[in-house]
Amino acid sequence: xxxxxxxxxxxxxxxxxxxxxxxxxxxxxxxxxxxxxxxxxxxxxxxxxxxxxxxxxxxxxxxxxxxxxxxxxxxxxxxxxxxxxxxxxxxxxxxxxxxxxxxxxxxxxxxxxxxxxxxxxxxxxxxxxxxxxxxxxxxxxxxxxxxxxxxxxxxxxxxxxxxxxxxxxxxxxxxxxxxxxxxxxxxxxxxxxxxxxxxxxxxxxxxxxxxxxxxxxxxxxxxxxxxxxxxxxxxxxxxxxxxxxxxxxxxxxxxxxxxxxxxxxxxxxxxxxxxxxxxxxxxxxxxxx
Numbered sequence: 519x520x521x522x523x524x525x526x527x528x529x530x531x532x533x534x535x536x537x538x539x540x541x542x543x544x545x546x547x548x549x550x551x552x553x554x555x556x557x558x559x560x561x562x563x564x565x566x567x568x569x570x571x572x573x574x575x576x577x578x579x580x581x582x583x584x585x586x587x588x589x590x591x592x593x594x595x596x597x598x599x600x601x602x603x604x605x606x607x608x609x610x611x612x613x614x615x616x617x618x619x620x621x622x623x624x625x626x627x628x629x630x631x632x633x634x635x636x637x638x639x640x641x642x643x644x645x646x647x648x649x650x651x652x653x654x655x656x657x658x659x660x661x662x663x664x665x666x667x668x669x670x671x672x673x674x675x676x677x678x679x680x681x682x683x684x685x686x687x688x689x690x691x692x693x694x695x696x697x698x699x700x701x702x703x704x705x706x707x708x709x710x711x712x713x714x715x716x717x718x719x720x721x722x723x724x725x726x727x728x729x730x731x732x733x734x735x736x737x738x739x740x741x742x743x744x745x746x747x748x749x750x751x752x753x754x755x756x757x758x759x760x761x762x763x764x765x766x767x768x769x770x771x772x773x774x775x776x777x778x779x780x781x782x783x784x785x786x787x788x789x790x791x792x793x794x795x796x797x798x799x800x801x802x803x804x805x806x807x
Contacts, residue, residue, distance in 0.1 A: 531750070531753040531754060532750070532753075533746060533749035533750060533753060533759070533760075533761050534759075534760045534761065535760075535761045535762070535763065536760060536761070536762045536764075537762065537763065537764050538762065538764055539551065539553055539764060539766065539767060540553070540554060540762050540764055540766070541553070541554065541557070542554045542557050542559040542560055542583060542584065542587050543557070543559060543587075544591065545584060545587055545588050545591070545797070545799060546759070546760035546761065546762050546799055547745075547749075547759050547760060547761045547762065547796070547797060547798045547799050547800075548584075548761075548762040548764070548796070548797055549723060549725075549762075549763070549764070549765055549766070549794050549795065549796050549797070550577040550580035550581070550584075550766075550784050550794050550795040550797075551764075551765065551766030551768065551771055551784065552575060552766055552768030552769070552770040552771050552784060553766060553767075553768055554580060554583075554584075554766075555573065555574075555575045555576075555579070555580055555770075555784070559583065559587055560573060560579070560580070560583045561573055563582060563583040563586045563587065563614075564579060564582075564583065566586070566614055566655070567582055567586075567610040567611070567614060567653070567655065568610065568653040568654070568655055574781040574782075574783075575770050575781065575782045575783065575784055576781065576783045576784070577783055577784050577785075577786075577794060577795040578689070578783075578795075580784070580795060581688050581689055581720040581795050581797065582609070582610070582611060582688065584718075584720060584795075584797040585611060585686050585688060585718050585720065585797070586611065586614060588716070588718045588797070588799050589601075589615070589684055589686070589716065589718060592684070592716050592801075594620065594683055594684040594716055595614070595615050595618040595619075595620050596618060596619055596620065597618075597619030597620075598619070599619075599620045599621070599683045599684065600620070600621045600622075600623075600681070600682050600683050600684075601615055601620050601621070601622045601623070601682060601683060601684045601685065601686065602622075602623050602625070602679060602682045602684070602685045602686075602707075602710050603622055603623065603624045603625060603685075603686055603687070604625055604626075604670065604672050604685065604686070604687040604690055604691075604703075604707070605625070605626055605627070605672060605687050605688070605690030605691075605693075606624045606625065606626050606644065606650060607626065607644060607688075607690075608644045608649055608650065608652075609650070609688055610650075610653055610655055611686070611688065612624050612650045612651075612665055613650055613651040613653065613655035613656040613661060613665075614655055614656070616651075616656045616660060616661050616664040616665050617655055617656035617657070617660065617661075619664070620664065621664050621665075622664060622665045622666075623665075623666050623667075623668065623679070623682075624647070624650060624665055624666070624667045624668075625667070625668055625669065625670035626644065626667075626669065626670070627669065627671070628669045628671075629645070647665065647666075647667045650665065650667075651665075672687070672690065672691065672694055672703050673694055673695070673699055673702075673703065675703075675706050675707070675709070675710065679710050680709065680710055680711075681710075681711075681712050682710050682711055682712065682715060683711070683712060683715050683716070684711070684715055684716040684717070684718070685707045685708075685710050685711060685715070685716075685717050685718075686717070686718040686719065687707075687719045687720070688719075688720050689720050689721060689722070689795065690721075691703050691704065691719060691721050692721045692722040692737055692738050692739070692740065693736060693737060693738075695734070695738075696733055696734045696738060697731075697733050697738050697740060697741075697744055700721065700738060700740065701744060701747075701748050704717070704719055704748060704798065704800075705748075705751070705752070707719070708752075708757065708800065708802050711802045712802075713802060713803065713804045713805060713806055714801065714802060714803075714804040715801075715802045716799070716800070716801055716802070717798070717799075717800040717801075717802065718797065718798065718799055718800075719797070719798045719800075720795050720796065720797045720798070721740055721795070721796055721798070722737065722738065722739045722740060722788075722793045722794075722795070722796070723739065723740055723741075723745075723793060723794055723795065723796035724739040724740065724741045724742075724791050724792070724793055725765055725785065725792050725793065725794055726790075726791040726792040726793075727741065727791065728741050728742045728743050729741070729743075730791075731791065732788065732789060732791065737788070739788065739791055739793050740796065742763060745761065745796070745798075746761075749761060752800060755803065755806065756803030756805055756806060757800055757801060757802055757803050757806075758800070758801040758803075759798065759799060759800045759801070760799075765785075765794070766784075770782050770784055771784060771785070773785065774786065774787050774792055775787070
């Protein structure tokens with residue numbers, strides 16, 4: 519007698535989407551807003567990175583605060599936790615994490631490739647590991663013990679980079695060549711995590727159009743349809759994330775910055791589009807190795 523096989527079904531999970539003013543307290547996947555830049559958490563992290571001036575309404579500072587807040591609230595910045603940082607440039611984040619006891623593998627482009635792509639000449643590429651602690655955020659002895667550096671191509675992550683408690687990147691994945699390559703990197707970065715690990719990435723988000731955008735250039739702009747598609751795929755694999763597409767209601771949230779850039783830099787015009795920073799907070803499934 520032939521046994522009748524029970525057909526298997528795939529449960530399609532829809533992303534959880536909320537629509538309220540984003541907050542740096544209990545963050546989800548969200549955008550930079552004026553209200554967050556007025557918060558105590560934002561001011562705190564600006565002090566922790568030893569900002570050489572008063573906090574301003576700038577989306578890059580928001581990205582730093584968002585990443586640090588996400589990792590802090592999930593317990594990742596503490597002794598015994600291991601983190602993998604992609605495309606670090608000259609970010610002060612690695613030093614903050616090391617000062618709190620995390621062990622960090624900081625990665626970036628090969629120096630020749632960085633020069634070829636124009637990053638080395640803009641002051642956004644760290645020529646030495648010590649440059650990641652040039653603000654003296656972390657005591658030198660601890661920094662040297664907690665931080666290591668290696669060259670990594672974000673489009674081809676080394677197979678041995680696995681088992682980390684968290685991974686992060688700050689405004690790097692939009693420079694990988696295309697929207698598709700950026701989305702692929704996000705998914706591949708989860709392979710570097712232990713089950714239940716945390717991924718935090720920030721990138722460019724097109725608030726002007728969910729259709730026309732910039733793609734296949736040195737800088738691309740992700741659309742809501744791209745993030746929605748990514749979220750559905752990740753949720754289908756058992757990972758967790760919550761989306762908040764609220765763009766803020768403050769006066770500065772309606773300000774579109776244009777060259778020469780000002781101190782109010784939460785949204786800006788890039789070609790005919792308006793873009794801002796989007797943060798993605800993803801928890802890897804505890805069942806996926």
